[in-house]
Amino acid sequence: MKTKIQELFKKMYGDGASFFASPGRVNLIGEHTDYNLGFVLPGAIDKAIYVGVKPNDGQKCRIHSVDYDQSIEMDLHGEKPAQQWARYIYGVVQEMEKRGALIRPFDMTFGGDVPLGAGLSSSAALESAVGFALNTVYNLGFSREQLAKIGQMTEHNYVGVRCGIMDQFASLFGDHGKVIRLDCRSLEYKLEPFDPTGCKVVLFDTQVKHSLASSEYNVRRAQCEAGVAVILKHVGGIESLRDVTLEMLNTYKNEMDDVVYRRCSFVINENQRVLDACDALEKGDYATFGEKMNGSHDGLSKWYEVSCEELDFLADLGHRNSGVLGARMMGGGFGGCTINLVRDAAYADYLAEVTDKFTHRFGKAPRIIEVNISQGAHQIR
Ligand code: ADP
C-alpha cells in the first residue's frame, strides 16, 4: 500500500512529496471506562493510512483517495466537501486553522489497509495521518497531543461523531511492543510493555452491528450518571465513577436502582482490571493479563449487558480453550469484534475451530484479522 501511494502520487502530481503513515488501533482492555473518566489500554497496529502530500501553487487542493478511486479539488476555505472521506481532511485543516495555523493548498494521495468500520478506527488513522503530515510539511509545531485533539474535534465538528480521544491517542502515541495506559481524565499516559512472546493477537469480526448500539450507549451513560448522583449526595468531590470505590457503591446501594448498581459496579471493576492488567504486563505475566481480558468480557456481557449472542459465542470458545489466554468483546458492544490472545502452538487449530463453529451457528464465518502492536504516526523515508 505504501509503495502504491508513492507511485500514484508521482504519476498524478509529480515528484517532491513527503509520505506519512498513521495506524489503526486495538483496545486490549478498558471498555466503557472512557466516558467515566477512567483508564483504557489501546495499542497501535500494523495497519495504517498512508498519506503523500506536497504544497502546490494553485488556489485549491487536489486530493485522490486510492481506496475509493476518487479525485476531488477542494477549496480549503470553501464549503464542507460532499464526500465523507474528504470531510476528515477538510476538518483537520479547519481545526488546525482554528488553532492559528496557516495552511496553503496542497496535493495529496492517501489510502490504507485499516478495515473500515470494523472497530479498528480507520477514521482516527486517517485524521492522525493527515494531521501528522500537514504538521510536518508546513512545520506547524503542534504536539502529538494537540494533533489527537484536532482529530477528535474533526470527528465532532465535521463528521458528526462525538468520539472520545483514545483512538487518536493510540494512532499518534503507539509504539512497537508497547500499549498505552491512558488516563481519560488527565490525558496522562504511560507506555506499558506488550510483548507476549509465543502468542498472537487476533480479532474475530462478527460483521454484525445490532441496532441497539447507539440507543443503549446513551442509556448506559445516563445510568452511570445516576449512580454518581446517588454517591454525590453523601460523598464530596465525586466527578465520575472514576472517583467511586466499590465500598462506596455498596454502602449506598439501597438508594439506587439495581440496574444502576450493576452498571456502576461493572465500570468500577473494569477500571481496576485495566490497572491490574498493567501490573501483569510489567511483570510479563500474560496469563494474568488474559484472565483480566476474560473478566472484562464477562462483566460487559452480564453486568453491563452490551454484548450479543455472536460476541458471547466467540468469547466463550476462547474461555474454554487452554490455548487462548484471553478473549473479550472489543468496543462499545452489540456487534463488532472480539480480541483474543492466542498461543502460537494453538493458533492454527483455534482459527479453524472458530471458523467452523461460528459458521455452523450463525451461517457465516467471522472475518479474521491478525494484528501486531506497532509504531504510531511517522514519516516514511
Ligand atoms: P472506523 O471504526 O473504522 O473508524 P468510521 O465509520 O468511524 O469507522 O470511519 C470510516 C470512515 O473513515 C469511512 O467511511 C471513510 O470516510 C473514512 N476512511 C477510513 N479509511 C479510509 C480509507 N482507506 N480511504 C478513504 N476513507 C477512509
Ligand code: MG
Ligand atoms: Mg471511527
